[in-house]
Structure formats: C-alpha cells, structure tokens
Amino acid sequence: MHQSPDEMTVLEMLGSTNLRQSTPEDYRILREIVNSFERYSGVGNDIQLTLAEHAANELIMCEKTREYAKGIMDPSKFVLHTVRKSPLFQILSKMPKGAALKVHDTSMCSLRSVIELTYRENLWVCTTQDGCRVEAFRFAKEKPKDPMEKLRELRGERNLRKYLLVRFSMYPLASFTTNAHAWRHMMGIFDLLDGLLQYAPLWGDYYYNALKEFYADGVRTVLPQLYCLDGSLLPKRQTVQIYKDTLEQFKKENPGFIDSKLIYAPIRHVQPEVKEFPGFVVGFDLVGQEDVGHPLSQFAEELLKLPDHINFYFHAGQTNWYGSHVDQNLLDAIVLGTKRISHGYTITKHPVLMRLAKYLNIALEVCPVSNQVLQLGSDYRNHPAATLIAENVPMVIASGNPAFWRAAPLSHDFYMAFLGIAPMNADLKFLKRTAKNSIRYSSLKDEGKAEAMGKWKRKWDQWVANIAAQKENQENK
Amino acid sequence: MHQSPDEMTVLEMLGSTNLRQSTPEDYRILREIVNSFERYSGVGNDIQLTLAEHAANELIMCEKTREYAKGIMDPSKFVLHTVRKSPLFQILSKMPKGAALKVHDTSMCSLRSVIELTYRENLWVCTTQDGCRVEAFRFAKEKPKDPMEKLRELRGERNLRKYLLVRFSMYPLASFTTNAHAWRHMMGIFDLLDGLLQYAPLWGDYYYNALKEFYADGVRTVLPQLYCLDGSLLPKRQTVQIYKDTLEQFKKENPGFIDSKLIYAPIRHVQPEVKEFPGFVVGFDLVGQEDVGHPLSQFAEELLKLPDHINFYFHAGQTNWYGSHVDQNLLDAIVLGTKRISHGYTITKHPVLMRLAKYLNIALEVCPVSNQVLQLGSDYRNHPAATLIAENVPMVIASGNPAFWRAAPLSHDFYMAFLGIAPMNADLKFLKRTAKNSIRYSSLKDEGKAEAMGKWKRKWDQWVANIAAQKENQENK
Numbered sequence: 001m002h003q004s005p006d007e008m009t010v011l012e013m014l015g016s017t018n019l020r021q022s023t024p025e026d027y028r029i030l031r032e033i034v035n036s037f038e039r040y041s042g043v044g045n046d047i048q049l050t051l052a053e054h055a056a057n058e059l060i061m062c063e064k065t066r067e068y069a070k071g072i073m074d075p076s077k078f079v080l081h082t083v084r085k086s087p088l089f090q091i092l093s094k095m096p097k098g099a100a101l102k103v104h105d106t107s108m109c110s111l112r113s114v115i116e117l118t119y120r121e122n123l124w125v126c127t128t129q130d131g132c133r134v135e136a137f138r139f140a141k142e143k144p145k146d147p148m149e150k151l152r153e154l155r156g157e158r159n160l161r162k163y164l165l166v167r168f169s170m171y172p173l174a175s176f177t178t179n180a181h182a183w184r185h186m187m188g189i190f191d192l193l194d195g196l197l198q199y200a201p202l203w204g205d206y207y208y209n210a211l212k213e214f215y216a217d218g219v220r221t222v223l224p225q226l227y228c229l230d231g232s233l234l235p236k237r238q239t240v241q242i243y244k245d246t247l248e249q250f251k252k253e254n255p256g257f258i259d260s261k262l263i264y265a266p267i268r269h270v271q272p273e274v275k276e277f278p279g280f281v282v283g284f285d286l287v288g289q290e291d292v293g294h295p296l297s298q299f300a301e302e303l304l305k306l307p308d309h310i311n312f313y314f315h316a317g318q319t320n321w322y323g324s325h326v327d328q329n330l331l332d333a334i335v336l337g338t339k340r341i342s343h344g345y346t347i348t349k350h351p352v353l354m355r356l357a358k359y360l361n362i363a364l365e366v367c368p369v370s371n372q373v374l375q376l377g378s379d380y381r382n383h384p385a386a387t388l389i390a391e392n393v394p395m396v397i398a399s400g401n402p403a404f405w406r407a408a409p410l411s412h413d414f415y416m417a418f419l420g421i422a423p424m425n426a427d428l429k430f431l432k433r434t435a436k437n438s439i440r441y442s443s444l445k446d447e448g449k450a451e452a453m454g455k456w457k458r459k460w461d462q463w464v465a466n467i468a469a470q471k472e473n474q475e476n477k
Numbered sequence: 478m479h480q481s482p483d484e485m486t487v488l489e490m491l492g493s494t495n496l497r498q499s500t501p502e503d504y505r506i507l508r509e510i511v512n513s514f515e516r517y518s519g520v521g522n523d524i525q526l527t528l529a530e531h532a533a534n535e536l537i538m539c540e541k542t543r544e545y546a547k548g549i550m551d552p553s554k555f556v557l558h559t560v561r562k563s564p565l566f567q568i569l570s571k572m573p574k575g576a577a578l579k580v581h582d583t584s585m586c587s588l589r590s591v592i593e594l595t596y597r598e599n600l601w602v603c604t605t606q607d608g609c610r611v612e613a614f615r616f617a618k619e620k621p622k623d624p625m626e627k628l629r630e631l632r633g634e635r636n637l638r639k640y641l642l643v644r645f646s647m648y649p650l651a652s653f654t655t656n657a658h659a660w661r662h663m664m665g666i667f668d669l670l671d672g673l674l675q676y677a678p679l680w681g682d683y684y685y686n687a688l689k690e691f692y693a694d695g696v697r698t699v700l701p702q703l704y705c706l707d708g709s710l711l712p713k714r715q716t717v718q719i720y721k722d723t724l725e726q727f728k729k730e731n732p733g734f735i736d737s738k739l740i741y742a743p744i745r746h747v748q749p750e751v752k753e754f755p756g757f758v759v760g761f762d763l764v765g766q767e768d769v770g771h772p773l774s775q776f777a778e779e780l781l782k783l784p785d786h787i788n789f790y791f792h793a794g795q796t797n798w799y800g801s802h803v804d805q806n807l808l809d810a811i812v813l814g815t816k817r818i819s820h821g822y823t824i825t826k827h828p829v830l831m832r833l834a835k836y837l838n839i840a841l842e843v844c845p846v847s848n849q850v851l852q853l854g855s856d857y858r859n860h861p862a863a864t865l866i867a868e869n870v871p872m873v874i875a876s877g878n879p880a881f882w883r884a885a886p887l888s889h890d891f892y893m894a895f896l897g898i899a900p901m902n903a904d905l906k907f908l909k910r911t912a913k914n915s916i917r918y919s920s921l922k923d924e925g926k927a928e929a930m931g932k933w934k935r936k937w938d939q940w941v942a943n944i945a946a947q948k949e950n951q952e953n954k
Contacts, residue, residue, distance in 0.1 A: 007829065007832070010829075010833075011832065011833060011836045014811075014812070014833060014836075014837065015836055015837055018814070019811075019812060019813060019814030019837075020785070020788070020789065020813070020814035021781075021785065021814075022781060022812075022813075022814070023781070024777060024778045024781055027777055027781065027812055027813065028777075030812050031774070031808060031809065031812045034808055034811075034812065034829060034830070034833070035808060037829050038808075038827060038829055038830075041828075041829070297508070300501060300504055300505075301501045304498075304499060304500070304501055304504065308497070308498065311497070312497065320856065320858035320859055321858060321901070322858065322863050322898070322899070322900045322901065323900030323901030323902050323903070324901055331508060331511055331512060331515075332508065334491075334496075334511075335491070335496060335499075335504055335507045335508045335511065336496060336497070336499075336504065337495070337496030337497035337498075337499070348825065348863075348864050349863045349864060349867050349900070350515060350867060351518075351864070351867050351868050352484065352487075352511060352514050352515055352518070353511070353515075355484070355488060356487075356488060356491060356511070359488045359491075359492055360491060360492055360496075376859075377856060377859045378855060378856070379797065379854060379855070379859075381797035381798060381799065382797055382853075382854045382856075382859045382861075384859075386799050386825075386826045387825050387826060387828070387864065390826050390827060390828050391828050421799070422799070423799045423800030423826070424798070424799065424800030424801055425800050426800075
C-alpha cells in the first residue's frame with residue numbers, strides 16, 4: 001500500500017506542529033522530510049543504477065533538460081511530427097523497451113509496409129468520385145471492380161501512395177474535435193484495411209512483418225474470418241492457426257526473439273472461439289469505443305464461464321467523462337479479475353479503484369499518443385498517468401494503433417511519457433522500470449518471463465554501453 | 478485520512494479472492510461493496526438533503542442530465558460564452574454561493590462598471606496609432622494628454638465601449654497558445670487599469686461596487702499607492718483605510734451582508750506594510766506567474782517573521798508542468814502553515830502533499846475558468862480537481878479575475894465545476910458542501926463564521942424553496 005506507517009508519522013508530525021510559528025530551521029527540516037518522501041516514492045524509485053547507467057543517465061538528463069527548457073518556453077512546439085528530429089527521441093528510439101503489451105493486430109505494421117501490400121497480385125479496388133476516393137479493397141480471381149494497377153496508372157504512383165498514407169492514418173490530427181469523431185474516423189480506417197489484410201495468403205506475411213518491426217506480446221485481435229481468392233471464408237480457427245504457424249517460423253529464424261501471444265478481443269461481444277490454442281491465445285478482451293458500446297457488466301456471466309487458462313486484459317475507462325458507465329467498466333474489469341487494464345484513463349478519479357489496482361498488482365497500459373489522437377486530452381502535461389507515476393501504481397507504456405498516427409511502435413509513447421507526463425526529474429530509473437514492467441506484466445509464464453528478462457537485459461546493457469561511450473566521445477572532443 | 482480501516486478490509490478481501498474464478502453472485506456482491514465505497518466518499522457525501530432540497534435536486538439533476546447528454550454528443554459546444562443561455566446556469570447563477578474566497582481587487586467588478594468609470598471628470602488618455610490604441614489612463618488637473626471626451630467623440634461612443642471591452646478582457650480566448658502568453662496579456666490589462674482604478678477618489682467607489690456585485694471575502698490586493706488629482710501619491714496605509722471606510726459604509730447600508738477581509742498579496746516580494754489594521758488585513762500571499770517569479774522558499778525567513786495575526790493564503794502550484802520549482806511552492810506553502818492554497822493545480826501529482834492538505838484541513842481554491850483561460854487545460858474533464866473531489870480533499874470553488882473573461886463572480890466557475898469536473902452524479906449535496914466550504918474556510922473567526930452561516934442558510938432555503946415551487950409549477954402544467 002502507498003500509505004506506509006512512515007507517511008502517517010509525517011502527517012501526524014506536521015499536524016501537531018504550529019507551522020505558522022516555526023523557526024526557519026524547523027521549516028527547513030520539515031520541508032526536507034516531506035521532500036524526501038516524494039523522492040523515494042514514484043515509479044522507478046526501486047531501481048539502482050550501475051556505473052555505466054549513471055554515465056548514460058547523465059547524457060540522457062542533459063538532453064531532457066534541454067528539451068524541457070524549450071518546452072517551458074513554448075509547449076505548442078511539442079508536437080508529434082517534429083519529435084523525430086529530437087536527439088532525446090533518437091536515444092529513446094534505440095532503447096530496448098521490452099514488449100509492446102497493447103497493440104491491435106490490424107494497426108501494428110508501419111503504413112509503408114501496408115502500402116507495399118497493395119502491389120500484390122489480384123487486388124481490385126472499389127472507388128467513387130471518378131477514382132478519387134478509395135472505398136474498399138478486395139483480392140479476387142474474377143473482376144469485382146477496377147484492378148489496382150489501373151488506379152495506379154490513373155492517379156500516378158507517387159500521388160496514390162501519398163493519398164493512401166493519408167487514408168490509412170489519423171492525419172491531419174487537428175481535424176478531429178471530439179473523441180466520438182476521432183473514433184468514427186479510426187473505425188473507417190479499420191474497414192478500409194479489412195479487404196486488404198484479411199486476405200488469407202497475406203495475413204501471415206503481415207504478422208511476420210509486425211514481428212520484425214517489434215516484439216509484440218499480447219496482440220489484441222478481433223479474429224477476422226479470412227477470405228480466399230475464390231471468395232470463400234476460412235473458419236476463425238484458421239486465423240489463429242496462421243498466427244501460430246507464422247510465429248513458429250519467425251522464432252526459428254530469430255532465436256533472440258522472446259515470444260508473442262494473442263488476446264482475443266472481439267468488438268464488445270463475447271464469442272467462445274477462444275478455447276482452442278491454449279498457450280497461444282492467452283487472453284480475452286472486449287474492444288471498441290466504450291461510450292457507445294455495451295458495458296462489461298452486461299457480459300459478466302458469460303465472461304466468468306470462459307476457461308481458466310484465458311486471462312482477462314480488459315479495455316476500461318478510456319474516457320475523460322467522469323461517472324458515466326465507462327467508468328463502471330473499470331470497476332468491473334477489476335472485480336472480474338483482469339490482469340491488466342488497457343488505458344484506464346479515468347482511474348485517477350476513482351481512488352479506491354486506483355488503490356485496488358496497486359494492491360492487486362494490475363498494470364495499467366498507458367497509451368499517451370493514442371489518448372491525444374483520440375481527443376481524450378490535447379496536453380500531455382494534464383495526462384492522468386502523472387498521478388499513477390507519483391502513486392507508483394503498476395503501469396506499462398504502450399501504443400495501441402501506432403501505424404494510424406505514423407508513430408514508431410513504442411518510441412513516441414515513451415518519449416511523450418518521459419518528457420510530457422513523468423516529473424522533470426524522472427530519469428533512466430523510470431525508463432528502466434517501465435521497460436522491465438513490460439515483461440513483468442506480460443502474459444508469459446514465470447519461466448518465460450525469466451528468459452525474456454535475460455534477453456532484454458543483454459540488449460539493455462549494450463544500449464547503455466553505447467550511450468556511455470557516446471558521452472565519453474563528446475567529453476574527449 | 479481517506480484510507481479508513483474499512484477500505485483496507487476491502488482491499489484485503491479482494492486480494493485474497495481468486496476473482497477470475499468468482500461465481501456471478503460473488504462478482505455482483507464484490508462489485509456492490511466496492512461501488513458503495515465510492516458512493517460514500519467524495520465531496521458532499523456528508524450532506525443530508527431536506528425534503529425541499531430533494532425536490533429541488535430532482536429538477537437540478539434533470540437539467541444537468543440533459544446538458545450532460547448534449548455534451549457527450551459534442552463537448553466542443555461546452556464553451557464559456559454560450560453558457561449563460563443554459564437553464565442550469567440560470568439556476569446556479571441564483572444559488573447563494575457563500576463567499577468568493579479568491580478574487581483579486583482590480584479584476585473584481587464587471588467590465589461594464591469599469592467602463593462607467595471612464596466617464597468621470599478629469600480623465601485623460603494616452604493613445605498611439607492616431608487614437609486607435611489606448612495605452613494608459615490618468616486623472617489629472619493639468620492636461621497630460623488628450624481628454625477622454627475627445628477620444629470618445631473621435632471614435633464614437635459605442636465603438637469605444639466595444640473597444641475597451643476587448644482591451645480590458647482576455648478575449649478572444651483562443652488567441653493564447655501558451656500559459657506564458659496568456660499571462661503577459663493579463664498583466665497588460667492590469668497595467669492599463671492602473672491609471673483608472675488607482676485614482677484615490679475612485680478606489681472606494683470601485684470596491685463599494687464590487688461588494689454590491691458579490692460578497693468577496695479575502696480579497697487579494699497588491700496594495701497600490703493611490704494618486705490624487707495633483708499627481709501626489711498617498712501612503713499605502715491610506716489604500717487600506719479607504720477599503721476599511723468603504724466596507725463600514727457598505728455594511729451599514731446592507732445589514733444582510735456578511736463581511737469582507739483583505740489579503741495583502743504583493744507581486745512575489747515580501748513587504749512589511751501589513752502590520753497595521755489587524756482584523757481587516759488578515760492574510761498574506763505572493764502573486765504573479767509562478768514559473769517566472771521567485772519561489773516561496775526564497776522568502777521563507779521573512780515570511781515567518783510576519784506577525785501572528787497575519788495568516789498565509791498562498792498561491793502555489795499554478796502550473797501543468799510536473800516537477801518544476803512551481804511544484805515546490807506547494808510544499809513550501811504547506812510547510813509554512815498556509816490556511817488555503819490558491820489553485821494548487823499540480824497537487825494531484827504530489828499525493829503526499831495532497832494527503833497533507835486533507836489531514837491539515839487546508840482548502841484548495843479551485844478556479845476552473847481561470848485555468849482554462851490561462852491555458853493550463855483546455856478541457857474541463859481533465860481538470861485535476863476531479864481527483865480532489867473523489868478524495869474529498871477540502872476545496873472551494875473560486876474565480877480569480879472573473880471580469881477579465883466577462884464571467885459572473887462565481888456562477889461560471891460553479892457551472893463548469895458541477896458539469897465539467899465533478900462526477901455525473903454529483904448533485905445538490907456537492908453544491909451545498911462547496912458553498913458551505915466557502916464560509917468554513919473563510920478568514921472569519923469562529924463567531925463570524927457562525928453568523929455568516931446563518932445568513933447564508935436563510936438565502937439558501939429561500940433559493941431551494943423557489944426551485945421546488947418551480948418544479949411543482951412545471952408538474953401541474
């Protein structure tokens with residue numbers, strides 16, 4: 001629990017002092033006592049840095065302080081697309097971040113690789129406005145609409161690539177004024193991608209590519225029914241089988257890779273297709289915009305019937321309204337025994353639930369960029385995760401649908417959390433704790449976690465050594 | 478303390494249950510237990526409503542639910558200048574709100590009444606851009622610049638009124654992109670008003686008018702040196718004397734009025750002019766943009782030397798950066814024995830300090846509209862006061878410089894707190910608790926508080942009776 005007996009002592013000590021009549025010495029002592037309490041709570045306080053890490057930390061904090069100072073001057077410059085130029089971002093992008101614990105399958109891969117898929121054979125495209133607006137994709141033998149090549153010729157390859165990059169993304173971000181509006185647009189992207197990605201021969205390649213781009217554990221999938229060239233639909237178990245086969249293949253070819261698991265996450269509806277593949281399909285979730293969907297409580301009875309090996313990883317509290325039925329999802333997620341909470345944006349308005357999450361060791365999947373893009377909050381400095389960090393509530397940094405906002409799988413989210421949400425003095429200890437948390441709170445079993453931690457640690461030490469060397473180079477110049 | 482032994486029991490009970498394997502019945506019982514904890518914590522939970530209040534509450538909640546539903550559809554409609562049309566705002570504007578505990582003297586009165594002052598005799602005006610831009614006002618016998626009448630003729634009375642309304646205000650609000658930018662603009666308004674309001678014969682009238690517009694307790698004043706028609710400056714004690722005489726006069730003419738006190742609040746500098754007038758000048762504060770001013774700790778020694786009858790009511794933590802020296806002001810305010818904290822916007826990022834505020838019964842002066850206008854947060858739903866409400870930390874709703882955003886002294890802030898910050902189910906109990914808090918945490922002595930509470934209660938009961946009658950009328954139609 002966060003409120004240790006020692007904290008109680010401090011409260012009582014200050015309560016029994018007439019502070020207004022302190023001597024300057026008393027004031028300084030009391031101030032130092034309270035301050036030290038703050039210093040030793042918070043995410044990352046349990047980490048001890050090595051000598052090499054200390055050296056790396058100095059360089060990181062130097063860059064952080066520089067960007068912080070720029071931000072205090074003009075926080076409006078703190079925007080997504082300029083971040084890649086920042087030296088701090090460059091450092092963070094190379095940091096081994098552990099696992100991406102919250103990612104949705106059809107928005108994992110970079111848009112560049114999605115656009116490559118439009119060059120595959122037998123792709124047809126349905127357009128309106130004389131070919132100006134793409135409405136749907138479809139792989140087929142027979143001609144259902146215009147061939148993709150024809151459209152490419154008509155509009156020019158470069159233009160079409162540019163156009164698709166916009167259609168598959170949430171840009172321009174400023175065009176959404178509300179959460180509901182942003183959600184509608186995002187669901188439109190999913191629809192547009194369906195015909196492209198749900199083509200059975202492509203599905204495995206897409207997932208393989210995602211594994212190449214990053215290590216994704218607990219990939220949330222709505223388990224679409226894949227289709228074949230002749231239009232026939234495969235059973236859903238086939239979708240899982242493809243996932244499984246692709247992963248085996250990838251692991252064989254990349255022995256340094258940890259593992260990947262699936263969380264079956266249909267759109268706010270309980271379906272029983274999760275009973276096969278124990279050990280690979282490890283969890284269950286319900287996704288979709290919570291404001292407009294059914295609350296978790298409505299599915300409680302069915303959910304509790306799911307087999308024991310299926311853990312819960314519920315989306316809950318992804319709202320900035322306070323006290324609507326979306327907040328109730330947080331309560332239900334916890335009481336139903338969820339292992340993690342996706343978003344939980346509203347949990348700081350429910351201190352009892354926040355303390356329960358901490359006590360029950362339920363990690364919150366914090367997705368800073370997603371929250372900004374989906375209009376939950378425009379200013380990172382008001383993100384509720386600051387309170388989670390201060391209260392040392394278990395948390396991981398995650399992304400969700402990074403491709404849609406053209407972000408790196410985790411780097412943008414780490415950057416925003418580190419610079420915009422965490423306190424000014426949060427340093428390498430904070431980064432190390434959150435990276436380690438992604439393995440600690442992953443869906444791996446204990447042995448898997450130990451192995452994963454070992455693999456991660458080797459990469460981490462290498463990264464730290466590189467920064468320390470970089471620092472020494474700078475000093476010797 | 479918020480964490481009662483009972484809460485610990487709930488934590489332990491849930492911790493020792495295998496929630497994932499609950500029966501549906503267990504789930505429902507556990508859910509209800511946790512839920513009831515939430516229901517009985519939070520600001521207002523200690524209030525018992527009378528029968529008449531219950532009736533009034535039904536009408537209020539009916540209007541609130543209606544506006545909430547509109548807001549969920551499109552929160553972007555939730556803006557300041559459209560609020561006055563709302564039926565809920567009409568109800569809240571008539572609600573007896575107790576005292577305005579945070580208001581700065583030169584921005585208390587409505588701009589309409591400030592503009593009336595420009596019709597006084599002997600007013601001269603300094604302009605640039607051929608009379609297009611007003612730079613300063615000055616009362617004088619000799620001609621220092623152009624007479625005000627001449628400018629009025631030149632630009633036309635109606636146009637000039639319109640122009641001054643803009644110059645004296647923070648509109649258009651959207652034109653500020655950062656906190657620092659908004660602050661610069663606000664300091665410009667204060668400068669422009671100086672020559673107008675600091676004219677000795679006017680000062681008393683201005684304060685008298687403020688008392689007419691609302692009951693302001695703990696008015697924060699920088700104690701300007703007033704000037705006379707011949708240009709001579711009065712000693713600062715004269716400024717306080719005028720305040721005191723005007724208040725006496727007002728109280729004589731308005732026996733239902735409670736009282737008003739001054740808090741001496743120089744711009745981040747300790748001056749000793751507060752020792753006279755005990756019982757009227759009751760407090761001390763340091764004001765100004767905290768980011769760019771000196772931290773409280775720098776003044777600690779001098780502050781602790783101020784006489785015992787001067788209480789502290791410090792501005793602190795008015796920032797959305799996390800971990801800068803502005804946050805330290807929060808710590809210092811508390812350790813120096815402050816009675817209230819003005820803003821404390823960043824306190825939810827410092828749980829130890831938040832628990833200290835609760836334990837030491839230090840009320841936070843929450844100013845929703847000010848925070849929005851000064852760019853701390855654009856969306857009320859992310860305002861940190863939601864966590865204060867949930868944690869039942871002492872708080873009052875206050876305004877600051879309401880005239881500058883053309884808001885009513887307290888009604889806009891109550892409306893935004895009630896609809897945008899408090900939970901959906903916050904009702905008349907919440908409103909009553911926050912109104913009562915404004916007296917409980919005022920600078921009055923115990924006897925004064927008892928008397929004030931009596932006066933407030935009579936007005937409150939009348940207001941409740943009126944709403945209940947309104948409801949009955951509606952039902953009989």
